[in-house]
Amino acid sequence: xxxxxxxxxxxxxxxxxxVAEVAGYLWQKGxxxxxxxxxxxxxxxxMDEACRSLTAIAPAKQIGKVLPNLKxxxxxxxxxxxxxxxxxxxxxxxxxxIRICDDCQSYEIVADLPVMPTSELPSHLALQDYLIxxxxxxxxxxxxHPIELVAMSHIPRFLQPGEMTHVLWSMIPETLAxxxxxxxxxxxxxxxxxRLADATLKLIKDYxxxxxxxxxxxxxxxxxxxxxDQTDVLCKAANIYMCAKSMGSEPEGMTDTAMxxxxxxxxxxxxxxxxx
Ligand code: 2HA
Ligand code: ZN
Numbered sequence: 001x002x003x004x005x006x007x008x009x010x011x012x013x014x015x016x017x018x019v020a021e022v023a024g025y026l027w028q029k030g031x032x033x034x035x036x037x038x039x040x041x042x043x044x045x046x047m048d049e050a051c052r053s054l055t056a057i058a059p060a061k062q063i064g065k066v067l068p069n070l071k072x073x074x075x076x077x078x079x080x081x082x083x084x085x086x087x088x089x090x091x092x093x094x095x096x097x098i099r100i101c102d103d104c105q106s107y108e109i110v111a112d113l114p115v116m117p118t119s120e121l122p123s124h125l126a127l128q129d130y131l132i133x134x135x136x137x138x139x140x141x142x143x144x145h146p147i148e149l150v151a152m153s154h155i156p157r158f159l160q161p162g163e164m165t166h167v168l169w170s171m172i173p174e175t176l177a178x179x180x181x182x183x184x185x186x187x188x189x190x191x192x193x194x195r196l197a198d199a200t201l202k203l204i205k206d207y208x209x210x211x212x213x214x215x216x217x218x219x220x221x222x223x224x225x226x227x228x229d230q231t232d233v234l235c236k237a238a239n240i241y242m243c244a245k246s247m248g249s250e251p252e253g254m255t256d257t258a259m260x261x262x263x264x265x266x267x268x269x270x271x272x273x274x275x276x
Pocket of ligand 2: 036037143144145191215216
């Protein structure tokens with residue numbers, strides 16, 4: 001076996017170690033049953049000349065979308081069918097570095113092993129393409145199955161526009177402070193589909209986290225830890241809601257005045273200006 005691409009590359013190693021750390025959290029939280037969830041991180045800036053001249057170790061495959069901003073970009077992507085709990089210990093055996101081909105619609109695996117990337121690749125790469133197009137410094141995309149948020153998406157009341165966001169914000173001031181754009185909901189759509197990718201892309205521009213009805217969440221961040229934090233903050237609020245509810249009554253929630261005060265004191269954006 002060739003030596004790992006991580007050898008002698010401390011910055012790339014640090015990024016992959018952070019991915020492994022987050023994968024461990026996903027498993028500990030119960031958000032990553034079996035092969036559930038995916039992680040993709042843009043590592044193009046960390047690729048030196050030797051990395052850039054690596055040859056494909058598996059035949060090129062179609063993405064299913066044309067993504068004009070991704071030509072020649074490199075990503076770490078979790079392998080399809082792989083477990084987060086395994087990735088936490090062995091990230092380069094349960095994920096791989098891929099390069100987007102010059103046609104902008106296919107990719108090839110360049111390191112370390114021919115581990116085929118995540119089934120949600122169209123969604124992840126569509127988001128990555130948007131992040132580049134909008135001049136964002138965000139590099140990471142996370143899809144996971146957070147229990148309380150998915151549970152809430154089974155209740156019709158929470159699928160009404162703005163309802164889930166309002167309830168989550170009202171559970172604890174930090175939710176509003178750290179997720180000021182709230183949660184957007186994509187009506188149930190087939191996992192791994194281009195339709196799901198397109199719907200996610202539309203909503204990520206306006207919300208901190210996108211919830212796939214009856215399935216899971218998608219979040220983005222400058223690195224995978226921050227993408228995780230975005231989902232964690234909203235899931236914590238959902239957990240508080242459910243704990244209070246299980247004590248027998250609808251939780252009161254912070255008043256609108258209290259929420260407005262948090263918004264003003266922390267100078268929170270009410271609507272996103274420009275891209276992420
Ligand atoms: O990768 O979570 O949505 C497994 C999934 C697909
Ligand atoms: Zn999923």
